Amino acid sequence: MAAESLPALPCACANLRRAARAVTRGYEAALKGTGLTPTQHTLLQALDLLGLSPQGALGELLAIDSTTLTRTLRPLERAGWVRAVSGADRREVRWALTLRGRRRLERARPAWERAQARLRTRLGADVWARLAADLAAVAGAA
Amino acid sequence: MAAESLPALPCACANLRRAARAVTRGYEAALKGTGLTPTQHTLLQALDLLGLSPQGALGELLAIDSTTLTRTLRPLERAGWVRAVSGADRREVRWALTLRGRRRLERARPAWERAQARLRTRLGADVWARLAADLAAVAGAA
DNA sequence: CGCCAATAGTTGTATATACAACCATATCTC
DNA sequence: GAGATATGGTTGTATATACAACTATTGGCG
Numbered sequence: 519m520a521a522e523s524l525p526a527l528p529c530a531c532a533n534l535r536r537a538a539r540a541v542t543r544g545y546e547a548a549l550k551g552t553g554l555t556p557t558q559h560t561l562l563q564a565l566d567l568l569g570l571s572p573q574g575a576l577g578e579l580l581a582i583d584s585t586t587l588t589r590t591l592r593p594l595e596r597a598g599w600v601r602a603v604s605g606a607d608r609r610e611v612r613w614a615l616t617l618r619g620r621r622r623l624e625r626a627r628p629a630w631e632r633a634q635a636r637l638r639t640r641l642g643a644d645v646w647a648r649l650a651a652d653l654a655a656v657a658g659a660a
Numbered sequence: 661m662a663a664e665s666l667p668a669l670p671c672a673c674a675n676l677r678r679a680a681r682a683v684t685r686g687y688e689a690a691l692k693g694t695g696l697t698p699t700q701h702t703l704l705q706a707l708d709l710l711g712l713s714p715q716g717a718l719g720e721l722l723a724i725d726s727t728t729l730t731r732t733l734r735p736l737e738r739a740g741w742v743r744a745v746s747g748a749d750r751r752e753v754r755w756a757l758t759l760r761g762r763r764r765l766e767r768a769r770p771a772w773e774r775a776q777a778r779l780r781t782r783l784g785a786d787v788w789a790r791l792a793a794d795l796a797a798v799a800g801a802a
Numbered sequence: 803c804g805c806c807a808a809t810a811g812t813t814g815t816a817t818a819t820a821c822a823a824c825c826a827t828a829t830c831t832c
Numbered sequence: 833g834a835g836a837t838a839t840g841g842t843t844g845t846a847t848a849t850a851c852a853a854c855t856a857t858t859g860g861c862g
Contacts, residue, residue: 523800527705531698556677588813653679
């Protein structure tokens with residue numbers, strides 16, 4: 519199982535999406551036992567980071583369309599990992615991680631860290647670090 | 661519309677997916693008039709690059725599951741942009757870009773190049789170049 | 803106040819994505 | 833050459849994703 523390097527594609531978008539697909543599969547496999555998909559894990563982690571947060575702000579941080587969040591958050595709410603909190607502006611839906619949600623995230627942590635470590639090892643620390651910064655720039659630039 | 665830089669996320673997978681979503685939206689908008697989605701454009705471009713190619717090989721190049729290809733290629737076939745060619749091994753489906761497909765790809769080229777140029781300008785040439793290599797490594801490593 | 807524009811989310815619809823299970827064909831082994 | 837195994841794709845099902853159109857609320861502005 520040598521890491522057969524794929525050729526770079528001419529299209530930056532294609533390159534990004536290909537890498538995202540490949541990595542997602544790895545994280546998905548790693549998170550298998552935790553009952554969380556990569557997307558769900560990311561949502562919980564982001565909410566943990568942000569604290570109580572309007573849906574729009576969550577979407578901005580993750581570059582996820584608000585209409586997508588409506589649907590991806592629904593199962594998390596049903597599972598009791600997040601809850602909607604009403605505030606002054608009644609159009610807004612603000613989301614909070616529940617205690618159950620935090621526990622679930624904590625429970626998934628070892629698996630997530632294994633996935634991170636595995637990729638980091640395969641890439642090398644320099645590429646790994648560079649990539650985090652470059653990808654943040656890309657998300658901001660697009 | 662300043663390029664408000666988003667903070668890097670703790671999760672490499674989340675970082676990648678966020679960037680992919682953001683960039684995909686840009687390319688999708690740019691390709692709007694061409695009748696091609698980013699995915700479709702990538703498929704045609706890859707097939708142009710590879711020439712006559714078994715479905716599995718195409719999937720490997722793009723890190724797309726073969727079951728996904730079955731479905732994403734179908735509309736391209738119906739549109740007459742690609743066609744299935746039978747070979748010696750009758751399990752295999754080999755795909756070829758048709759003339760119409762090549763023309764469509766060519767027609768989309770200016771729009772695609774605008775999207776590329778736009779992102780490249782916003783990122784700077786150094787990040788752009790580095791990213792292509794790093795992302796290819798990621799796709800191979802995952 | 804009372805209309806009008808802007809903003810926050812939801813619903814309808816369509817594409818992209820992949821895993822598990824499956825079918826068909828090829829290859830291997832005796 | 834026949835049965836076992838491996839390989840290449842398809843179907844069933846589920847999640848992720850977003851655009852267009854819509855609803856509800858808010859914030860001007862006269």
